[in-house]
Amino acid sequence: MADGKPASIKDVARLAGVSEQTVSRTVHDSPAVRPATKEKVRRAIAELGYRPSNAGRALRRGRYMALGIAMGNISETGNRDRLEMFVDAAAAQGYTIALLKMDREEPLSLGQAADRMSSLSIDGMIYVLNRTPEDFDTFVPRAGLPEVIISMHDHPACPTVDSDQEASARAVVDYLVEHGHTKIWHISGPSRSLAGVARESGWRSAMLDHGIEPPQVIAGDWSPESGYAAGTLLADKVRSGACTAVFASDDAMAYGCMCALSDAGLSVPGDVSMIGADDISSAFVPNCQLTSLHFDNSAIAEWAIGKLVIPERMADGCNHKLFPGHLVERGSVRDLR
Template sequence: MDHSQPASMQDVARAAGVSPQTVSRVANGSNAVRPETRQRVEAAMEKLGYRPNYAARALKHGRFKDIGVVLFSMLSYGNARILGGIAQAANDSGYAITMQFIGRNHERTLEAAVERMKQLPVDGVIVVMEEHVPDFDTFQPPKELPVVIISEDPANHCPTIDSDQYGCSTAIVDYLLSKGHKTVYHIAGPSSSRAAESRARGWHDTLDQLGLRIPPTYMGDWDADSGYQAGLVLAHDPDCTAIYAANDQMAYGAMLGLQAGGRRVPEDVSVIGVDDSLVGTVPRLALTTMRMRFNDVGSEAFFMAKRMCEGAKVPAGVKTVIPAELVERGSVRDISV
């Protein structure tokens, strides 16, 4: 065999002592192959470096069995966990995923991202909508390429799914008020983040609807240092007895800032975060948080896209919301008793 040329299906068939049709069945995931034969064919594929012709497979079966995933960033905890949920569900279903980043040098619109995905061998697209884009309300997905958007806001032309960003904030504020606090201070995430905006809106609306004082918002950037700086400032505000930070990193930073400023947590100030992202990172973790089920968001988004790729109708404008879970530890004190 000429090793300068890629291995063919016939090469694998000869090496495994089977017919090319059997190699084709193995490559296409057919169950009509005996396990020992499958193992022999797969061993020959690996030895020869054979790669199935996915374009031919798509022509035959109508699908590539690959879902495109568009991300703004891999740096955030939530995005990494969402991607993990998508990847696990895809693997369990015999699918692959193709990732694409919307970098600062790209046109940051849904249309541009999906157009780039159309050039790749994917059956559908999941967009993790971390930031604002100008065409969110006007975007029309191509008829031949199903699109699912991970966004709390419903889209006019695509199904959407997300964690309950707004609802987690209302639950946090209600929880802190039930502990006797007269109001709740908020350390928000960056203004470019859709999740941060929803969390801040839930905090503000809940206090406003109850007629309670709404303290100034402290703007953070998701990192612990920004929480620390806010904690240092709030340590000198005697009216501050409860802080809701929009993620756990900022909440943990705020706890350290408060302590550096002479306030104790939770004796003087209660602190709560969101995500439950510090487990296994911070020893003896005392931070009470609202756990977001990002893995479930990712896996549900994948199965939604898969159903659409297989011909099922998922109505546009339908929003699926995955609720958060309160995890009580030791950073909130009940001052009502």
């Protein structure tokens, strides 16, 4: 408006020559308003730049129809995929998403994230954890606001859900052993990453269960560059027969490793087998041949959103859920049997 103040419902009613109730009914597309009147009200709304009050709508509905998601490192491909699944699951229930990015360089605190998110007009909160918050065990959810934590670990006061990273990594080793491999190396994720630590633990425990002494882990950081560095280190191991298979903790490192091995004159799967994790490369690699662990982010998102907005899900008594991953077999594993 000319005076700089936002237009009100009274301003729209005055310009359109109708009652405030008619404006409200038009905003909600009520059939009780004649089409010609609706058009007149909509022209007034457009001219004044009127926006309906979220607070007023929330008061009528008893909810804001919005959910908060707090997560860090959104630029990572796996997190982008997760975020898309949450947006889709929320939209399926008629909700929108408010996003809070948690600084990955600062100490992670659920309490601080909750304080920031609870000031927004939202009906529930989801915390997506890539690392352990300093207050994970002591965190108390905000009264009257349902909350879900995306974590492999059970929480005493808040529902939790995630992929079963450790069991999935064990399945990778089982699969490779079934195909005749015993010299299986691992490129790990960052040491503070919950998924990276769980995948390394699953690889190590499965190796020991098969009576195989695990070789030294090669540390990565999720990037293809760290995978390339790992592949450079592994080239001589492959040539000597000390490495017949590599389990990389994500697809980016797997492809980096494959590039380094190729530059060293070695091929996958001819000279060494390769398995990645997250199964994201098929989205941008033509004729993708990498066998990879696939995690059902859609199921995780639907479970978490359901816990926040569907009454029967909120009261079903299931407060910790781990979804199994599964191997998508392509062409990067050689059978040595």
